[in-house]
Amino acid sequence: MTVAIRATDLVKSYTPGSRALDGVSLEVASGEVLVVMGPSGSGKSTLIRTFNGLEKLDGGELDVLGVRLDAAHEERPVREIRRRVGMVFQQFNLFPHLSILDNITLAPVKVQKRPKAQAEQRAIELLDQMGIREQAHKFPAQLSGGQQQRVAIARALALDPEVMLFDEPTSALDPERVKEVLDAMRQLARDGMTMVVVTHELGFAREVADRVMFMDQGQVVETSDPASFFTNAREERSRRFLSQMV
Amino acid sequence: MNRWLNRSVTLVLTALIGWGLWSVLHWLLLAADWRVVVSNLPLYVVGSYPVDQRWRPLLWMVALVVLIGFTLLGPRRGPLQRWLPLIWLAMAPLGLWLVAGGLVLEPVSTRDWGGFTLTLLLTFGSGLLALPIGVLLALGRRSRLPVLRLSSTAYIELMRAVPLIAVLFFGQLLIPLFLPPGLEINRVLRAVLAFAFFAAAYIAEDVRGGLQAIPPMQREAAAVLGLSEWQSLQLVVLPQALRIALPSLTNQAVGLLQNTSLMAILGLVELLGISRSLLANPVFIGRFLEVYLWLAAVYWLACTAMALLARHLELRLDPLRSDR
Ligand SMILES: Nc1ncnc2c1ncn2[C@@H]1O[C@H](COP(=O)(O)OP(=O)(O)OP(=O)(O)O)[C@@H](O)[C@H]1O
Ligand SMILES: [Mg+2]
Numbered sequence: 001m002t003v004a005i006r007a008t009d010l011v012k013s014y015t016p017g018s019r020a021l022d023g024v025s026l027e028v029a030s031g032e033v034l035v036v037m038g039p040s041g042s043g044k045s046t047l048i049r050t051f052n053g054l055e056k057l058d059g060g061e062l063d064v065l066g067v068r069l070d071a072a073h074e075e076r077p078v079r080e081i082r083r084r085v086g087m088v089f090q091q092f093n094l095f096p097h098l099s100i101l102d103n104i105t106l107a108p109v110k111v112q113k114r115p116k117a118q119a120e121q122r123a124i125e126l127l128d129q130m131g132i133r134e135q136a137h138k139f140p141a142q143l144s145g146g147q148q149q150r151v152a153i154a155r156a157l158a159l160d161p162e163v164m165l166f167d168e169p170t171s172a173l174d175p176e177r178v179k180e181v182l183d184a185m186r187q188l189a190r191d192g193m194t195m196v197v198v199t200h201e202l203g204f205a206r207e208v209a210d211r212v213m214f215m216d217q218g219q220v221v222e223t224s225d226p227a228s229f230f231t232n233a234r235e236e237r238s239r240r241f242l243s244q245m246v
Numbered sequence: 247m248n249r250w251l252n253r254s255v256t257l258v259l260t261a262l263i264g265w266g267l268w269s270v271l272h273w274l275l276l277a278a279d280w281r282v283v284v285s286n287l288p289l290y291v292v293g294s295y296p297v298d299q300r301w302r303p304l305l306w307m308v309a310l311v312v313l314i315g316f317t318l319l320g321p322r323r324g325p326l327q328r329w330l331p332l333i334w335l336a337m338a339p340l341g342l343w344l345v346a347g348g349l350v351l352e353p354v355s356t357r358d359w360g361g362f363t364l365t366l367l368l369t370f371g372s373g374l375l376a377l378p379i380g381v382l383l384a385l386g387r388r389s390r391l392p393v394l395r396l397s398s399t400a401y402i403e404l405m406r407a408v409p410l411i412a413v414l415f416f417g418q419l420l421i422p423l424f425l426p427p428g429l430e431i432n433r434v435l436r437a438v439l440a441f442a443f444f445a446a447a448y449i450a451e452d453v454r455g456g457l458q459a460i461p462p463m464q465r466e467a468a469a470v471l472g473l474s475e476w477q478s479l480q481l482v483v484l485p486q487a488l489r490i491a492l493p494s495l496t497n498q499a500v501g502l503l504q505n506t507s508l509m510a511i512l513g514l515v516e517l518l519g520i521s522r523s524l525l526a527n528p529v530f531i532g533r534f535l536e537v538y539l540w541l542a543a544v545y546w547l548a549c550t551a552m553a554l555l556a557r558h559l560e561l562r563l564d565p566l567r568s569d570r
Contacts, residue, residue, distance in 0.1 A: 093467035107471035
């Protein structure tokens with residue numbers, strides 16, 4: 001078993017005196033799906049944003065795919081990590097001035113210097129896989145939220161990442177659109193992608209996660225396999241959180 | 247009661263408008279003497295440009311008119327459409343070469359440039375210079391480096407606090423001081439530079455408005471795809487920001503064209519300058535109204551063409567409305 005992400009004692013504080021991450025340690029094996037849950041403000045977004053350098057650490061150490069990051073990290077390792085780690089945001093964040101196809105091929109062409117035709121062919125394949133091939137020549141504003149989020153996933157996958165990070169990918173969607181995005185993610189997990197997913201979707205966590213990590217106030221409260229987490233969580237705080245969810 | 251009031255107001259207004267129209271028509275057809283315009287048409291167009299070389303500025307203007315027509319009315323797709331932006335950019339150096347001469351053409355001194363040709367050259371030249379300077383200033387004002395941020399801000403605020411005419415006069419006097427001795431630049435170039443540095447401050451503020459409208463998440467999305475900061479700026483942020491700023495940039499362009507008339511005060515014989523020198527001619531003494539009406543018509547036409555082009559560009563750049 002190789003380790004994709006190893007975090008040791010991560011500390012992050014935005015404002016002096018309060019810690020968004022307060023000594024978080026975890027390991028994600030490659031091929032594993034880790035679901036992160038926790039109440040609002042518990043530090044879930046902050047945590048996965050440190051994984052690709054969107055947030056700088058104030059303490060602790062990260063090893064992402066063999067690249068090390070710590071409080072003193074520079075620009076170069078961050079770009080190396082970003083080339084190998086994909087990320088999907090809650091708000092899709094597609095580029096509104098580019099067509100769906102151009103959204104997906106931008107990074108492969110400009111960052112990885114792939115030939116345009118080859119990048120486009122791959123983009124079409126990915127759109128096909130996401131079930132939205134017909135949308136290739138439209139613009140983001142012409143798509144539904146669920147379609148946009150699947151484009152965002154395709155855009156991240158176009159760089160052939162080894163790890164995918166998801167920050168509440170379905171929280172901005174209408175309930176009837178949630179399933180199509182979760183289905184795409186489920187398929188990705190089945191294909192062996194290493195995934196860290198922040199989500200409130202209990203069904204998805206129960207079915208797809210290899211492990212569930214529960215956070216509160218910047219700390220890891222418990223990490224369990226989904227079956228035991230959802231039926232009898234070890235910690236009182238997890239049980240209270242779960243009872244509010246259903 | 248109310249109805250009577252309405253009726254009498256309508257009646258009075260109609261009478262006033264009718265009377266106004268009548269006197270204008272009367273003046274236009276009977277009292278006006280259009281010889282001051284008609285017999286001097288070449289002067290309005292090219293100024294005192296050498297007669298045997300006049301075809302050069304004329305050719306440039308015909309090319310411009312054809313290009314405007316093709317852009318506005320031509321087919322929306324096709325091989326030429328892809329090159330259109332480049333052709334437009336090429337019009338400035340083309341005009342400069344045709345008017346100034348050099349290479350195979352006989353050189354013509356800037357002292358002989360004039361009329362509408364000079365007006366257009368001043369507008370194109372200063373506009374093309376001001377846009378990149380303005381974008382850099384806008385980026386500077388949002389920079390993380392305090393030195394860059396403060397100096398850009400200071401420059402923008404200073405320029406916006408000084409009237410254009412003062413900048414133009416200062417430009418004529420100051421620009422030579424900054425140049426190495428021996429290097430001399432002519433009045434037209436000095437005017438273009440001063441004008442561009444002035445307009446850049448206003449353009450910077452329009453571009454900054456556009457930059458501010460781009461959500462920071464767009465930069466993050468570009469960053470996590472591995473784009474460098476420069477790529478993210480060039481491919482994601484600036485294209486969106488400039489699109490948002492386009493309507494106000496159009497305003498700047500129209501203002502630029504109109505403000506070239508201030509250069510008459512510096513002694514440049516652009517459209518207004520040539521008209522004033524014509525009015526000084528005893529033959530045409532007192533024909534102010536004709537000349538200024540004619541000038542108004544020409545400026546109006548040029549500004550309308552610019553506004554139409556800008557509107558066209560806006561539509562083309564809107565992903566949801568252009569049928570690409
Ligand atoms: N950019 C920021 N500046 C200052 N404080 C921040 C910033 N981002 C997050 N925080 C604070 O850090 C803590 C953790 O926030 P974070 O966004 O990681 O929580 P979360 O678990 O993702 O919550 P949610 O479920 O609402 O998305 C919160 O107290 C939040 O107020
Ligand atoms: Mg969050």
